[in-house]
Amino acid sequence: MTSPKEYMNPYVAGALLGLLLTLTIFITGRGLGASGAMKSATVATMQTIAPSHTKEATFYKDYTVEHPEGALKNWLVFEVIGVVIGAFLSGLLSRRLSFVLEHGPRTTRAVRVVGALFGGALFGFGAQLGRGCTSGAALSGMAVLSTGGIITMLAIFGGAYAFAYFFRKFWV
Amino acid sequence: MGPLVPDIIGPNLNFVVALFIGIAFGWILEQAGFSTSKKLVGLFYGYDFTVLRVFFTGGIVAMAGVITLQHFGLLDINLTYINPTFIWSALVGGLIMGLGFVVGGFCPGTSVCAAAIGKIDAILFIAGSALGVLLFAEGYPLFEGLYKAGNWGNPQVFESTGLSKPLFAFLLTTMALLAFWAVSLIEARVRGEKPAYVHLSRTSIAVAGVGVLIAFSAFVLPSKKDALLGEAAASASTQSRARVMSLDEFAFRVLDADPRLQIIDFRPAKESGSGRLPKSVSFTVDNLFEKEPARLLGRRHVISVFVASDEATERRMAGIAEGLGYKHIHVLEGGLNAFNTEILHFDSTKVPHTRQEIDTYRFRNRARRTLPALIAANTFSGPVKKTIKRAVGGC
Known part of the structure; x- marks a missing residue:
């Protein structure tokens, strides 16, 4: 087993990301995203396991009105399937595929499990409230110079810096 | 003239496009090192600023790209999606996401990317995200007020600040370059190393130079619209x-x-x-x-x-x-x-x-x-x- 390849130069990766985003906006008129696909998957799951509930609750009703073709027939769902394929191929070619639970040097696996679940829940919730995540609101919002997108970006990174001190034992 | 959807690319072909864009997106994120939480949170503890470099370079290039396309009459900005501004939900949602970032070590896009190469913490993060979405969905009547408060419409930031678009783009680019320089110094100090200067190959510098020239032309040359109106x-x-x-x-x-x-x-x-x-x-x-x-x-x-x-x-x-x-x-x-x-x-x-x-x-x-x-x-x-x-x- 050979060691993993080095990561790409961050500025080169950033430039490629920017060109991809420009191309995406030119072709589709919309930016990249991620959390929207998680929303689609969650809504689709709820529609399957609790159909009577989703016909009543406002959130699901609004969602059905906005997505008449079904929760999973969504641009971001296809895009995120692509992300999984692309990341997998990249990991395969750079020899980085492995089942591991990464955690900071001073934490246990149990803390990391709880942290990942809890952090995910916060991010999932925040992305719904803030109408998009780091990709959909912050990055794509910056590309089209959307005021809301840039405010969300500042809030995400500002919030992360503000809270970082309290969770330093998780990571360093 | 862009966007190509829905006239040139129909709604179904658009899903195929989405898949290929996603593949490129996932590949870039993974190659940049966004598939490990350690590298991602390094940004907040000063030992690894990869995220900032990739994110800001991407944002600046895309911004310049969109401005250039618009300038030469290749993209109608009235037809592209401009994220709406709901001031309170943007701020509160953003802060909650920031907290989620340092607690969970990922954001949604990077968690998908990391899960794809087998990171178990990323898979847990995704499961957590689904729970977060569920919490929002089920408690929606409670959050609806905050979610819809402070609707400013879909302004672009130069409209909100009163600066001109080129000036704002210039300021943002300058800020990014200064940030790249500053974080290299911070990173070096935290790691106890000498500052690492940027090493880019000649090819990347040449390609970047061409890109900068094209973007710069959007500032110097009159736009197609202005030219025709003047004529x-x-x-x-x-x-x-x-x-x-x-x-x-x-x-x-x-x-x-x-x-x-x-x-x-x-x-x-x-x-x-x-x-x-x-x-x-x-x-x-x-x-x-x-x-x-x-x-x-x-x-x-x-x-x-x-x-x-x-x-x-x-x-x-x-x-x-x-x-x-x-x-x-x-x-x-x-x-x-x-x-x-x-x-x-x-x-x-x-x-x-x-x-x-x-x-x-x-x-x-x-x-x-x-x-x-x-x-x-x-x-x-x-x-x-x-x-x-x-x-x-x-x-």
Whole structure:
């Protein structure tokens, strides 16, 4: 087993990301995203396991009105399937595929499990409230110079810096 | 002109495009090292600023790319998705996401990317995200007030701040470059190393140079729109190759309800009032540069007649339309002012002499009596406003 390849130069990766985003906006008129696909998957799951509930609750009703073709027939769902394929191929070619639970040097696996679940829940919730995540609101919002997108970006990174001190034992 | 969806790329092909864009997105994120939480949170503890470098470079390049495409008339920003601004949900949601970032070590996009190469913590993060979405969905009545508070519409940041777009883009780029320099120093200090200077290959520097030149041209060269408008203002109005339609022919086609006739009315709304000709579409100069309205001009087998109060305006507009590549544009002889005096208010007391004058007299007298009813009955003000539909985006 050979060691993993080095990561790409961050500025080169950033430039490629920017060109991809420009191309995406030119072709589709919309930016990249991620959390929207998680929303689609969650809504689709709820529609399957609790159909009577989703016909009543406002959130699901609004969602059905906005997505008449079904929760999973969504641009971001296809895009995120692509992300999984692309990341997998990249990991395969750079020899980085492995089942591991990464955690900071001073934490246990149990803390990391709880942290990942809890952090995910916060991010999932925040992305719904803030109408998009780091990709959909912050990055794509910056590309089209959307005021809301840039405010969300500042809030995400500002919030992360503000809270970082309290969770330093998780990571360093 | 972009966006290519939905005209050139249909809704179903768009899903295939989404898949390929996703593959490229995932590949770039993984290659950049976004598939490990340790590298991601390094940003917040000062030991690894990869995220900041990738994210800001990406944002700046995309911003410059969008501005450049727009500048050269290749992208209609009115049709692209601009994330809406709801000030309170953006701030509170952003802060919660920031907390989630340092607790969970990922954001949604990077968690998918990390999960794809087998990171178990990323898979747990995704499961957590689903729970977070569920919590929001189930508690939606509680959060709806905050979610919908402070709606500012879809402003772009230079509109909100009052700065010009190029100035804002310049400031943002400068900030990013300063940040790249500053974080290299911080990173070196935290790691206890010497600052690592950027090592880029000659190829990447050359490619970046070309990119910067193209983006810079958007600041230096006038935009296609400005160039055409300037040309139209400067040149003698006779230069337009538009064909002139005589008043009588025009009136005849209107009376005849000619299906091939398409009247593009450039009078401002207050000038024309309710007196819109049948089958006329209200247009502004800006409409000529927009993708949806201008589609009317590209239709085949129609005779587009540009009308305005005077012929000089008509010719100017026709000149711009020709500059944009539209063909077979007609202008109305003498403009609508002439049409008003010669046809609508035709002086029937004038006695005709020659045979031709008698024909004209008969026709104009009939038109004078019939046309006002047609104009009055016409409520069609044009589809220009209605057909503007932005792309749906966001998360």
